[in-house]
Amino acid sequence: MLSPSETKKSGYLTMQSYSSQGKLVRNGEKNKLVICIEGNIASGKTTCLEYFSKTSNIEVLTEPVSKWRNVRGHNPLGLMYQDPTRWGITLQTYIQLTMLDQHLSTISAPMRMMERSIYSAKYIFVENLYRSGKMPEVDFAVLSEWFEWITQNIAIPVDLIVYLQSSPQTCHERLKERCREEEKIIPLEYLEAIHQLYEDWLIKKTSFNVPAPVLVISADDDLQKMILQYEENREKILSGSNV
Ligand SMILES: Nc1ncnc2c1ncn2[C@@H]1O[C@H](COP(=O)(O)OP(=O)(O)O)[C@@H](O)[C@H]1O
Numbered sequence: 626m627l628s629p630s631e632t633k634k635s636g637y638l639t640m641q642s643y644s645s646q647g648k649l650v651r652n653g654e655k656n657k658l659v660i661c662i663e664g665n666i667a668s669g670k671t672t673c674l675e676y677f678s679k680t681s682n683i684e685v686l687t688e689p690v691s692k693w694r695n696v697r698g699h700n701p702l703g704l705m706y707q708d709p710t711r712w713g714i715t716l717q718t719y720i721q722l723t724m725l726d727q728h729l730s731t732i733s734a735p736m737r738m739m740e741r742s743i744y745s746a747k748y749i750f751v752e753n754l755y756r757s758g759k760m761p762e763v764d765f766a767v768l769s770e771w772f773e774w775i776t777q778n779i780a781i782p783v784d785l786i787v788y789l790q791s792s793p794q795t796c797h798e799r800l801k802e803r804c805r806e807e808e809k810i811i812p813l814e815y816l817e818a819i820h821q822l823y824e825d826w827l828i829k830k831t832s833f834n835v836p837a838p839v840l841v842i843s844a845d846d847d848l849q850k851m852i853l854q855y856e857e858n859r860e861k862i863l864s865g866s867n868v
């Protein structure tokens with residue numbers, strides 16, 4: 626066990642020490658804001674991040690989808706869509722690792738905006754695979770044990786969740802337009818299930834712990850109107866507040 630004053634060096638995880646709640650924390654980044662952009666597939670998260678990346682003093686982290694499409698020559702994202710029962714655990718284990726890696730990486734600016742979080746990976750995508758009968762109970766149990774260990778032992782602070790709330794129909798249209806090879810087989814029903822899980826988590830707040838205040842932005846509008854909404858909400862977002 627580390628004593629509170631000790632630190633440990635392991636690659637980029639150079640600044641861990643035990644906090645008062647007994648969790649591993651990153652030192653020196655307490656004053657940095659972390660904003661997570663959440664929303665359904667193709668709701669416009671990356672586009673939103675691209676827009677805010679033009680603001681100075683913000684570090685933007687998009688989801689590491691390229692890693693999910695190519696880990697040592699394998700494509701777990703594609704495999705999962707082809708056979709979710711076999712490959713769901715493989716993809717989600719890797720996503721959990723890569724999201725943890727992002728949460729723990731050194732923040733290079735006063736503020737970080739990142740796409741999704743380790744929380745939505747578990748509460749939305751793993752949950753959806755399990756509830757739809759496409760993830761065996763043993764796989765769900767193992768992923769849940771990992772997730773609980775991580776969140777109980779490592780502080781993963783989020784200051785604000787920006788929820789891009791969009792209709793599944795809009796997402797389906799945008800997804801077809803984006804035309805990512807692996808996603809061509811995604812039916813509207815899949816996006817409806819993801820939407821319902823997001824609504825229960827972030828709007829109704831009836832399913833899982835919500836780790837930060839939530840700012841809801843309607844995301845069905847065209848790009849010009851979205852930019853107006855981003856500008857209207859700029860101050861709240863940059864101060865990490867939903868009021
Ligand atoms: N407000 C919008 N109106 C129309 N198309 C949009 C809008 N926002 C994003 N798009 C397009 O929809 C697709 C998905 O957007 P993207 O930002 O990649 O979504 P996400 O990151 O949430 O999956 C892209 O082709 C993008 O250019």
Ligand SMILES: Nc1ccn([C@H]2C[C@H](O)[C@@H](COP(=O)(O)O)O2)c(=O)n1
Pocket residue numbers: 664665666667668670688690702717720745746747750751808
């Ligand atoms: N935990 C997760 C996170 C994402 N995905 C899938 C959904 C999409 O096909 C792709 C990227 O998501 P987007 O940024 O376009 O919303 O990854 C998943 O299956 N599990």
